[in-house]
Amino acid sequence: MIFIVQLVLVVAVILVSLALMRGGSNARHLAIRRLMLVVFALAAAVSIFIPEILTRVAQFLGIGRGTDLVLYALIISFFIFMSTTYQRFRQSESSVTRLARRIALDEAPRPWLGDGRARVAPPAPPVSAETGRDA
Secondary structure (H helix, E strand, C coil), X not given: CHHXXXXXXXXXXXXXXXXXXXXXXXXXXXXHHHHHHHHHHHHHHHHHHCHHHHHHHHHHCCCCCHHHHHHHHHHHHHHHHHHHHHHHHHHHHHHHHHHHHHHHHHCCCCCCCCCCCCCCCCCCCCEXXXXXXXX
């Protein structure tokens, strides 16, 4: 029974790791992310099949149990996730703002070019030089 649970957990870790490997902003970040995911997948698989190792690592670090170590790692991972998501959101918001400004400038009326988008008032009637009134 325990072997089935371990197998399901390892498959889940592999699937999540593969899903997270897709995409990326640039080559350096993508390489770092892939290396970290491989390390995570290996550590997860080892801790699933040999949970005593996780407990020994936790005790070496001064933490009582392996489950506490996993909890602490989860909290740190969550904060990193929140930070990177916030940075990505701010970058996306900045890009949308720049794009909206560019579109507004591109679609603004330009009467000096005579394009069809300009809404120019009709020319004023000529003024008589003698009377100063409309002709």
